[in-house]
Amino acid sequence: MTAFILRRSLQSIIVLIIMSVIVFAGVNLVGDPVDMLVNPEADQQEIERVIRDLGLDRPVTEQYWYFLVNAFQGDLGRSFVFGEPALKLIIQRMPATMELALFSLLIAIVFGIPLGVYAGLKPNSKTSRIIMAGSILGFSMPTFWVGIILIMFFSVNLGWLPSTGRGEVATYFGITSSIFTLDGLSHLFLPAFNLALFKLSSVIRLARAGTREVILQDYIKFARAKGLSETHVIRVHLMKNIMIPIVTVIGLEFGSLIAFSTVTETVFAWPGMGKLIIDAIYNLDRPIIVAYLMIIVLIFVCLNLIVDILYSFLDPRVRIKGVS
Amino acid sequence: MAGNTGSKSNPNLGPNIIPSGWQKFWSDFCESPTAVVALLVFLTILFIAVFAPFISPTNPYDLGSVDIMNSRLSPGSEDFAGNFYWLGTDGAGRDMLSAIFYGLRVSLGVGALSGLFALIIGATVGLSAAYFGGRYETLTMRIVDIQLSFPSILMALIILAVFGKGVEKTIIALVLVQWAYYARAARASALVEKNKEYVEAAQCLALGDRRIILHHIMPNCLAPLIVVGTLQTAHAISLEATLSFLGLGLPITEPSLGLLIGNGFEYMYTGDYWISIFPGIALLITIVSINLVGDQLRDIFNPRLQR
Numbered sequence A: 001m002t003a004f005i006l007r008r009s010l011q012s013i014i015v016l017i018i019m020s021v022i023v024f025a026g027v028n029l030v031g032d033p034v035d036m037l038v039n040p041e042a043d044q045q046e047i048e049r050v051i052r053d054l055g056l057d058r059p060v061t062e063q064y065w066y067f068l069v070n071a072f073q074g075d076l077g078r079s080f081v082f083g084e085p086a087l088k089l090i091i092q093r094m095p096a097t098m099e100l101a102l103f104s105l106l107i108a109i110v111f112g113i114p115l116g117v118y119a120g121l122k123p124n125s126k127t128s129r130i131i132m133a134g135s136i137l138g139f140s141m142p143t144f145w146v147g148i149i150l151i152m153f154f155s156v157n158l159g160w161l162p163s164t165g166r167g168e169v170a171t172y173f174g175i176t177s178s179i180f181t182l183d184g185l186s187h188l189f190l191p192a193f194n195l196a197l198f199k200l201s202s203v204i205r206l207a208r209a210g211t212r213e214v215i216l217q218d219y220i221k222f223a224r225a226k227g228l229s230e231t232h233v234i235r236v237h238l239m240k241n242i243m244i245p246i247v248t249v250i251g252l253e254f255g256s257l258i259a260f261s262t263v264t265e266t267v268f269a270w271p272g273m274g275k276l277i278i279d280a281i282y283n284l285d286r287p288i289i290v291a292y293l294m295i296i297v298l299i300f301v302c303l304n305l306i307v308d309i310l311y312s313f314l315d316p317r318v319r320i321k322g323v324s
Numbered sequence B: 001m002a003g004n005t006g007s008k009s010n011p012n013l014g015p016n017i018i019p020s021g022w023q024k025f026w027s028d029f030c031e032s033p034t035a036v037v038a039l040l041v042f043l044t045i046l047f048i049a050v051f052a053p054f055i056s057p058t059n060p061y062d063l064g065s066v067d068i069m070n071s072r073l074s075p076g077s078e079d080f081a082g083n084f085y086w087l088g089t090d091g092a093g094r095d096m097l098s099a100i101f102y103g104l105r106v107s108l109g110v111g112a113l114s115g116l117f118a119l120i121i122g123a124t125v126g127l128s129a130a131y132f133g134g135r136y137e138t139l140t141m142r143i144v145d146i147q148l149s150f151p152s153i154l155m156a157l158i159i160l161a162v163f164g165k166g167v168e169k170t171i172i173a174l175v176l177v178q179w180a181y182y183a184r185a186a187r188a189s190a191l192v193e194k195n196k197e198y199v200e201a202a203q204c205l206a207l208g209d210r211r212i213i214l215h216h217i218m219p220n221c222l223a224p225l226i227v228v229g230t231l232q233t234a235h236a237i238s239l240e241a242t243l244s245f246l247g248l249g250l251p252i253t254e255p256s257l258g259l260l261i262g263n264g265f266e267y268m269y270t271g272d273y274w275i276s277i278f279p280g281i282a283l284l285i286t287i288v289s290i291n292l293v294g295d296q297l298r299d300i301f302n303p304r305l306q307r
Helices: A002-028 A033-037 A044-054 A060-072 A086-121 A126-140 A143-157 A182-214 A218-225 A230-267 A273-282 A286-314 A316-323 B005-009 B021-029 B033-050 B096-132 B134-148 B152-163 B167-194 B197-204 B209-245 B257-265 B274-301
Strands: A170-172 A175-177
Touching (some): A002 A060, A086 A126, A086 A230, A126 A182, A126 B274, A143 A182, A143 B257, A143 B274, A218 A230, A230 A273, A273 B152, B096 B209, B096 B257, B096 B274, B152 B209, B257 B274
Antiparallel strands (some): A170 A175
16 A cells, blocks of 8 residues: 555656656746746846846756755745736745635536436436536537626626625635625636536436446345335435446546646636636746746645545456556 | 458358448448438548649738738629639638638548557557557556546647647647547557457467557457548648647647638627638538538447348
């Protein structure tokens, strides 16, 4: 077990180093690093100072070493636009993104599992066909376009829900979030539903497939033969067994919600780190781009590592394969 | 579509007794009416995309024929010169229908081109990994695994954030995102094929590795690659639209559907819905039709569902 965790951690570190090389090479070797790293409005003196500070007159390998050392000390440069440390700006916006991603995940689970189980129990009913057709649409519709449609219906035509910003936030238990105020919740709902749609479709499919498989098992027949009510059979015997693959996929794909939030945050002007990176790309705010990419890669590598380790606890086969 | 190769290879049996590969394929495909409709829709879209300059009512990018006075006309309205706009006009007075036809051309072109390059790179890596095995296989498949653990939008975002936007860069980003899927599919089917007797026979004839991979193994691995190709092309079109909408993909000189939707987004709040809704519907129909065709192809080629 320890060997497995060590191996996977080592691999994660290698991936991190490779990614840092790619980002470093992308920003510093493709094109003129001075153009990219120095504020375009800087004068000659400033440019020379930055070249010296960044060590651009040194060999490439030495530059990379400084980049790494600084990154480990939490220094990923200063934003040109905000004039503040890039890392600080990203950390400031992280809670908004996390809140959006978690709320979407909640929507996907709360709606996806019952719909999928229903479609699995009655595969030929009309409602099930509509549910499945909906899930195909949910898979095919580009997230950003759905966001536009949602804004058109619920904000512009009906005027029910606001379409931009995060609304009022409140702080409880040290967590600042918009889920604590009614105004914040109304702002959160549309973007969260938008982001959830893709995941909702996959949860429906997984729940349906799981239900159709489990419902044929002997223990379900036995539970029915014992005279248990159908709701009890579904709630206890069925649900417990279809949850395993669903939980795995949800864990694995939480990261993709964070990645896709860049799109949703842009459409709904949600002040999270996804919007920050898109704005930074427009403004050529390189330090933010570099910092965001390094942070997101770090989040992903950690998520994958955690899922892999959890999985090896749940499924011994993974562990054995990893050791041999 | 139905060739007569079956009767050629079986001269003793009369024609039509054993259906040819194409005939069997076509009759399998027709088992799902949805898939047939989807295929027809897709062929129509393909036709529109290829012949856009000839069938569009106007050329939306000919500055001489576009009048700013006609901007944001609602669908089904007519301008003073008597031109009819089925789907209205956009903020610059361009006919939306024509803009969508030209947009389909760009979207499908970028999707197909990136799919083709990704197929070539992915199949080469996957087939050679399966054939040669050893360290090379471990290394390449490790790279594939790691890449697939990152969502495609993130990979594309990283590439475009680092290298900037543009047609070639968008295609490069899409290829780099997609090749891993092809590589995995190619390797999986090549692993099965490589242990079959015909490969052994070819090796006994001392044929070169290249020839065995390209002429013996690859033709037998095509089916899964075609399925992955269809579904991945739909994915690529969607991804390109997303990136262009965000303003990171194609430049304004190559207006794909994603860019059209993005242009219409600013008019959304004033109620001019058609500027971004109609290109979106065109995009959706394209993606759904390709996905449905791909799903049916997967069912046909799936050996577990073999009839």
